[in-house]
Amino acid sequence: xxxxxxxxxxxxxxxxxxxxxxxxxxxxxxxxxxxxxxxxxxxxxxxxxxxxxxxxxxxxxxxxxxxxxxxxxxxxxxxxxxxxxxxxxxxxxxxxxxxxxxxxxxxxxxxxxxxxxxxxxxxxxxxxxxxxxxxxxxxxxxxxxxxxxxxxxxxxxxxxxxxxxxxxxxxxxxxxxxxxxxxxxxxxxxxxxxxxxxxxxxxxxxxxxxxxxxxxxxxxxxxxxxxxxxxxxxxxxxxxxxxxxxxxxxxxxxxxxxxxxxxxxxxxxxxxxxxxxxxxxxxxxxxxxxxxxxxxxxxxxxxxxxxxxxxxxxxxxxxxxxxxxxxxxxxxxxxxxxxxxxxxxxxxxxxxxxxxxxxxxxxxxxxxxxxxxxxxxxxxxxxxxxxxxxxxxxxxxxxxxxxxxxxxxxxxx
Amino acid sequence: xxxxxxxxxxxxxxxxxxxxxxxxxxxxxxxxxxxxxxxxxxxxxxxxxxxxxxxxxxxxxxxxxxxxxxxxxxxxxxxxxxxxxxxxxxxxxxxxxxxxxxxxxxxxxxxxxxxxxxxxxxxxxxxxxxxxxxxxxxxxxxxxxxxxxxxxxxxxxxxxxxxxxxxxxxxxxxxxxxxxxxxxxxxxxxxxxxxxxxxxxxxxxxxxxxxxxxxxxxxxxxxxxxxxxxxxxxxxxxxxxxxxxxxxxxxxxxxxxxxxxxxxxxxxxxxxxxxxxxxxxxxxxxxxxxxxxxxxxxxxxxxxxxxxxxxxx
Amino acid sequence: xxxxxxxxxxxxxxxxxxxxxxxxxxxxxxxxxxxxxxxxxxxxxxxxxxxxxxxxxxxxxxxxxxxxxxxxxxxxxxxxxxxxxxxxxxxxxxxxxxxxxxxxxxxxxxxxxxxxxxxxxx
Numbered sequence: 001x002x003x004x005x006x007x008x009x010x011x012x013x014x015x016x017x018x019x020x021x022x023x024x025x026x027x028x029x030x031x032x033x034x035x036x037x038x039x040x041x042x043x044x045x046x047x048x049x050x051x052x053x054x055x056x057x058x059x060x061x062x063x064x065x066x067x068x069x070x071x072x073x074x075x076x077x078x079x080x081x082x083x084x085x086x087x088x089x090x091x092x093x094x095x096x097x098x099x100x101x102x103x104x105x106x107x108x109x110x111x112x113x114x115x116x117x118x119x120x121x122x123x124x125x126x127x128x129x130x131x132x133x134x135x136x137x138x139x140x141x142x143x144x145x146x147x148x149x150x151x152x153x154x155x156x157x158x159x160x161x162x163x164x165x166x167x168x169x170x171x172x173x174x175x176x177x178x179x180x181x182x183x184x185x186x187x188x189x190x191x192x193x194x195x196x197x198x199x200x201x202x203x204x205x206x207x208x209x210x211x212x213x214x215x216x217x218x219x220x221x222x223x224x225x226x227x228x229x230x231x232x233x234x235x236x237x238x239x240x241x242x243x244x245x246x247x248x249x250x251x252x253x254x255x256x257x258x259x260x261x262x263x264x265x266x267x268x269x270x271x272x273x274x275x276x277x278x279x280x281x282x283x284x285x286x287x288x289x290x291x292x293x294x295x296x297x298x299x300x301x302x303x304x305x306x307x308x309x310x311x312x313x314x315x316x317x318x319x320x321x322x323x324x325x326x327x328x329x330x331x332x333x334x335x336x337x338x339x340x341x342x343x344x345x346x347x348x349x350x351x352x353x354x355x356x357x358x359x360x361x362x363x364x365x366x367x368x369x370x371x372x373x374x375x376x377x378x379x380x381x382x383x384x385x386x387x388x389x390x391x392x393x394x395x396x397x398x399x400x401x402x403x404x405x406x407x408x409x410x411x412x413x
Numbered sequence: 414x415x416x417x418x419x420x421x422x423x424x425x426x427x428x429x430x431x432x433x434x435x436x437x438x439x440x441x442x443x444x445x446x447x448x449x450x451x452x453x454x455x456x457x458x459x460x461x462x463x464x465x466x467x468x469x470x471x472x473x474x475x476x477x478x479x480x481x482x483x484x485x486x487x488x489x490x491x492x493x494x495x496x497x498x499x500x501x502x503x504x505x506x507x508x509x510x511x512x513x514x515x516x517x518x519x520x521x522x523x524x525x526x527x528x529x530x531x532x533x534x535x536x537x538x539x540x541x542x543x544x545x546x547x548x549x550x551x552x553x554x555x556x557x558x559x560x561x562x563x564x565x566x567x568x569x570x571x572x573x574x575x576x577x578x579x580x581x582x583x584x585x586x587x588x589x590x591x592x593x594x595x596x597x598x599x600x601x602x603x604x605x606x607x608x609x610x611x612x613x614x615x616x617x618x619x620x621x622x623x624x625x626x627x628x629x630x631x632x633x634x635x636x637x638x639x640x641x642x643x644x645x646x647x648x649x650x651x652x653x654x655x656x657x658x659x660x661x662x663x664x665x666x667x668x669x670x671x672x673x674x675x676x677x678x679x680x681x682x683x684x685x686x687x688x689x690x691x692x693x694x695x696x697x698x699x700x701x702x703x704x705x706x707x708x709x710x711x712x713x714x715x716x717x718x719x720x721x722x723x724x725x726x
Numbered sequence: 727x728x729x730x731x732x733x734x735x736x737x738x739x740x741x742x743x744x745x746x747x748x749x750x751x752x753x754x755x756x757x758x759x760x761x762x763x764x765x766x767x768x769x770x771x772x773x774x775x776x777x778x779x780x781x782x783x784x785x786x787x788x789x790x791x792x793x794x795x796x797x798x799x800x801x802x803x804x805x806x807x808x809x810x811x812x813x814x815x816x817x818x819x820x821x822x823x824x825x826x827x828x829x830x831x832x833x834x835x836x837x838x839x840x841x842x843x844x845x846x847x848x
Contacts, residue, residue, distance in 0.1 A: 009539045017619040030546075031695060058782035061808045120619045122610050122692025125732060128449040132745050139757075146759030146822075152808045160813060161759055184735075192731040194611055194691035344543070345694045348619040450739040452746040689730040 006034065009344075013042050017120060017348035022358040024351070031343045036336050040329075043359035051322035056082055056156060056291055059319065063309070064150050066324060067360040069112065072098075072105045073302035074309070074324065074360075075154040080235060081298035081311040082156050082319075086291045092237070093281045094158035099237040100274045101145065101153050103267045107178065108137045109303035110260045110267075113355045114185060117257065120348040121198040126188070133181045140171050158284025168275050175268050182264045189257050199254035203338035203350035206251055213337060216330040217305020218263065219354050222248045222255035229301035241273045253353040290317055302327055304355045326360035420498070420508055427494055433673075434642035435459040437680050441645070444684045459642070466635035474628050478535040485532035486629075486636040492524035493643045500650045501579045502672050510576040515567050518575065518651060519560055525644050526552050526606065529615070532637075533625025544624025547695060548608075548615040554702035555605030555612070561710035562595040562602065566655045569717040569724075575654055582658035589658050591720060595713035596656040598706050600679070603648050604686055605702070607641065611690035612698055649679035756824040761809040763825040766798040766840035770819035777811035777820060786811055802828050803836040 006029050013021035021042040027034040047066055051059045064075040076098055083090060111134040118126030138148045144163050145151035153159050189195055205215060210223035220227055228245040230238040246262040248255040293315035300307045305327030312321040331354040338350050379387065420426055438459040446453025473482055498508045499518045526548055533545030567573060569588070570581035582589045605612040608624075616624035629637055653675035693701065747754060756762065764786070773796045775788050785804035789797045798820075809822040830836050 007539065009543070016622055028543075054782060055780070057780055057810065061782040061806060061810065064808075065806070118691070122613060122617060122619070123690070124610075125449050125688050125736060126691075128451060129735075132450060135745075142757040142760070144759075146757060146761050146809075147807075150806075150808070152761060152810075155813070188731050191728055192691070193727045193729045194693060196727055197693060197697055198691050343694060343696070345614070345617065345620055345692075444740075447740050447744070448736045450742060450745050452744045452748070685733070685736070686730075688736050689732045 011347060017351065018358075019116075020356075020358040022356075024347070026339075026344065026347065028344060031345065033339050033342050033344060033347065036339045038332060038336055040332070040358065041362050043362040045359070045362070048322050048324060048363065051319060053318070055289070055317045056313075056319060057287075057289075059322065060154055060156065061150075061152070063322075063324065064152065064154070067326065067357050068149055069109050069357065070105060070302040070304065070307070070360075071150045072101050072153060073300055073307050074326075076102065076236070077298045077300035077302075077307050077309040078311065078322070078324075079154045079156055080300070081296040081309050082291055082313075083287075084296040084298065085294040085311065085313050086156070086288060088157050088285060088287060090158045090285060091282045092279045093162075094283050095237040096274050096278050097159045097161075097163065097283065098154065099241070100163075100271060101141070101151060101159075102236065103270045103274070104137055104141050104144070105151075106267050106303045107264055107271075108134055108141065109355070110264050111137065113260060113303075113352075114189075114257070116355075117253075117349060117352050120352045121195065123195065126185075126195075130185065133178065136174050136178055140174050143167055143170065155284060155287070157287035158282070160284070162283050163278075168278070172272065172275055175271055179265065179268045182261060182268070186258075186261045189261060196254065198349065199257060200250065200252055202253045202342065202346045203353055204252045205334050205338050209337060210251075210334070213334045214330050215305075215334045215354075216327050217302070217355075218256050218259045219305065219331050219334060221246060222259045223251045224249050227306075229299045229306050233299055235298075235300065237274065238270075240277070241270050243270050253349055256353045290315060291319075295321075304328060304357060305330060324360075324363075326357060328354065328357045328361040329363075332356065332361065421494075425497060425502060425508060430494055430497055430643050430646070431639060433676075434639060434646050435463065437646045437649075437676070438642045440677060441680055441684050444681060445688060448685070448688045463635050463639060466630075466638070467632050469631040471631035471633055472628075474536055474538060476537040477628065478537075481531060481535040482628075483633065485528045485535075486633045486640065489525045489528035489532075490636055490640040490643070492521050492528070493640050493647050496521035497643070497647045497650065499575055500647065500654050501576050502650075502669065510574055512577070513573045515563065515573050515575055515578070519563065522606065522644065522648060522651070523552070523556065525640060529625040529637075532629070533627075536625075536628035538628045540622045541625050541627040543621045544615045544627065547621075548625055550695060551605055551608075551612065551614060551698065554699050555602040555706070558598050558702060558706035558710040559602035559606065561707070561714060562599040563651070563655050565595050565710065565713040565717045566592045568714065569721055571721070575651075579654055579658045588720075589656065591716060592656050592713065594709055594716070596652070598710045598713065599652055599656065600682055600686070601706060602702070603652060603679075604683060605698070606648060607645050607683070609683060610687035611693045613687075613692055614695050614698060617692055645680065645683070646676055649676045649683070652679050756826060760824050760826075761807045761812075761822040763802065763823050763828055763838075764800055764805070764809075764811065765821045765823050766800070767819045767821070768796055768798070768840060770817045771796040771798070772817055772819075774816060776814040776816065780810050780814040782806060782808060782810065798840040800838050800840070801836060802838060803833060 006027060008025055008027050011024040011026055012018050013023045023039040023042065025037040025039070027036070047062065051062055054062060060075050060079060063078040064071045066074045111130050115127040115130035115134070118124065118130065141151060142148045144167060145153045145161055153161060205213070205219065205223050207224045210220045210225050215223065215225070216227070224247055226245055226247050229235070230243075231245050243266045246259050246266060248259045250258065291313040293313055295310065295312040298309045298311070300309075307327055308325040310321070310323040311319050314320040335351055335354060339347060342350065422428060439454065439456055442458070443453040473479060496518050499510065499514045530545040530549045533541040533548065567578055569591070570578040572578050572581060604610075608615050616626065621627070626634060626637060650672070653672070657675050657678075771788065773788060773790055773794075777786050778784075778788055783804045783806055785801045785806075787799040789799065791797050807822070812820045812822050828836075
């Protein structure tokens with residue numbers, strides 16, 4: 001192609017490859033990618049602000065809805081931080097149950113990922129099969145917690161639902177089936193020629209780059225970075241169970257697939273240990289409504305990588321600040337690097353390979369204008385506040401008295 | 414005059430082909446679903462889709478070349494329907510036949526690909542343009558093995574007419590089995606022509622939305638889809654005539670059933686292929702077609718040359 | 727590396743029954759611990775309003791309609807079915823049922839009022 005034949009195509013905000021709105025503006029020369037501009041922020045929901053408006057107990061359900069797939073991850077991470085501030089030591093049965101749900105969630109998330117990856121490379125049969133087998137783990141989760149997606153298992157001071165012996169038996173049987181299926185998928189993914197052709201050598205992220213760009217989770221582990229919060233900084237019952245941290249040296253999408261699939265086997269190992277060694281006792285202790293002043297950072301190994309929650313309390317019923325760092329935010333930087341000099345056809349699978357969850361990631365919106373790329377609009381906190389008051393006034397809701405109080409509050413603070 | 418119109422519009426022309434194509438699409442989708450352990454669509458789904466699309470508004474992009482954009486679906490449809498007239502159904506003679514019609518059929522089947530290219534290019538959308546470029550790039554890779562595979566078979570029969578080719582193989586018992594390599598090559602090349610997985614690169618939905626068809630909607634899309642379906646059965650019928658040329662003397666009733674089952678057999682093979690493979694990348698497809706398919710097609714040509722020398726002796 | 731590794735599995739699936747559950751035609755049983763539409767027992771309610779205080783979305787409202795008589799108004803559009811109110815309730819006046827088929831064309835129908843005299847409750 002002629003050199004002047006460079007053009008930009010918009011992958012997103014609405015595109016079949018992306019399950020959530022996010023914009024990737026790809027500069028192309030023929031089929032080759034010259035550069036990618038990533039814009040986050042289409043899914044900003046103001047979750048952190050909403051957390052400050054609710055009590056700690058209500059926040060558990062709110063952060064659970066940060067992500068549809070790793071809902072247990074976010075709520076556990078948040079609850080752990082709150083428990084640390086309050087100095088609560090939760091019963092060991094609750095710890096084991098949290099670990100159990102966490103690993104079941106990892107199984108369902110990784111199986112879901114395999115299906116999505118299959119779809120991105122045009123292998124719909126893999127999608128149909130993995131999602132069919134994922135139903136098994138969804139059913140166990142529904143049996144244990146009541147629901148398939150937002151489990152509602154966590155509460156401050158423990159877990160909300162206990163499991164009984166008959167469920168354990170069913171679950172162990174289901175885990176056996178799942179293990180058999182996972183072994184089959186490992187065999188397929190490592191020997192089917194079209195899959196290997198599409199995955200190997202694509203989206204390479206070297207060991208150094210993985211460290212430099214702060215990749216987390218399976219993305220980093222596929223580049224040989226042996227980093228797993230479950231091992232490095234054990235929470236819940238992970239200190240009591242034995243498992244291996246899976247790493248791989250392929251550093252590409254193929255490596256990420258292998259890491260995820262082998263992690264499934266490790267998860268089955270953990271689930272078995274937890275189910276067999278489930279300690280007796282209460283599942284929760286009573287938590288105070290008011291959490292004493294203090295702050296805590298909680299780390300959690302979500303299926304997609306390290307999830308970090310920061311919670312600050314001022315001694316009231318509501319947190320003063322909640323900060324959520326979802327794993328996708330750490331990995332999205334690496335995507336840009338991975339896509340360089342690759343083909344357009346690799347784009348969907350490279351993006352999918354970090355298992356992105358954009359709505360979990362978005363924490364702000366930046367408005368930029370099409371006619372002038374340099375002009376950007378960022379609202380500061382007081383501006384945003386004034387805007388919201390104005391917005392409500394236009395709709396007939398007057399906050400002027402409240403506004404006055406707040407303004408005084410600003411002056412004093 | 415009326416007879417000709419009947420041939421063109423009803424049988425084996427437009428009406429028959431459309432119904433058969435919709436049935437084949439249903440069969441393909443149902444089989445695909447069953448192989449994936451799903452239920453699949455009900456029998457009227459392709460027809461319902463067609464009617465639904467026809468009832469919808471045609472949206473034509475303002476920047477697109479209106480005439481070319483509108484004409485292309487009709488053009489594509491006409492070429493695939495025409496190609497079907499040269500393919501023998503249940504007897505040795507096709508509706509139209511002359512020496513050299515193999516090549517005509519192959520070229521008529523190339524027109525849809527060109528049509529997709531032109532239609533996509535003039536719809537002036539980035540995704541459609543990328544899709545058209547991919548379509549035309551892909552054309553240069555599968556066309557050569559497809560032509561060589563089919564012509565190798567014609568070489569053995571010493572004729573360039575499909576009808577004569579069929580009657581030659583009918584008289585020579587099991588000789589058609591020697592074309593097995595060519596059959597395999599042509600099946601894979603046909604997958605590329607029909608833009609089905611693993612060669613559905615031009616309409617890879619996760620990459621470029623719908624490729625050339627991105628901007629098409631309403632009736633125009635309905636006819637484009639119908640023509641891809643017809644292309645599928647005409648392509649399959651061509652392969653059935655060239656590579657499965659047995660029992661062309663059973664008469665209209667049985668022969669017709671046999672013809673349908675042969676086409677359906679090839680459609681099943683195509684469905685099976687798209688069930689068990691991932692989509693290749695364009696560069697991988699080029700490598701595959703030129704380094705594996707083309708040498709295999711050449712092998713078939715050599716086999717047939719040797720066989721022919723023996724037969725003549 | 728072999729092409730078509732899944733072919734045996736795929737062929738086997740062809741002879742299996744589809745796994746798809748034809749949902750509206752075939753009934754679908756929810757698990758035992760399922761958190762569906764809430765049920766309110768007015769005779770047990772003492773009006774402490776702990777459920778209102780803990781509800782993350784403000785979906786539940788307890789109204790006093792008489793002496794020791796309380797009515798619950800639940801906005802099913804707001805409810806996120808976490809069943810925290812069930813846990814918070816000291817007198818077990820609330821219960822999560824297995825009812826999930828709650829879709830409505832009319833948004834007003836999403837507001838469910840549990841009357842003080844259970845007869846009148848839908």
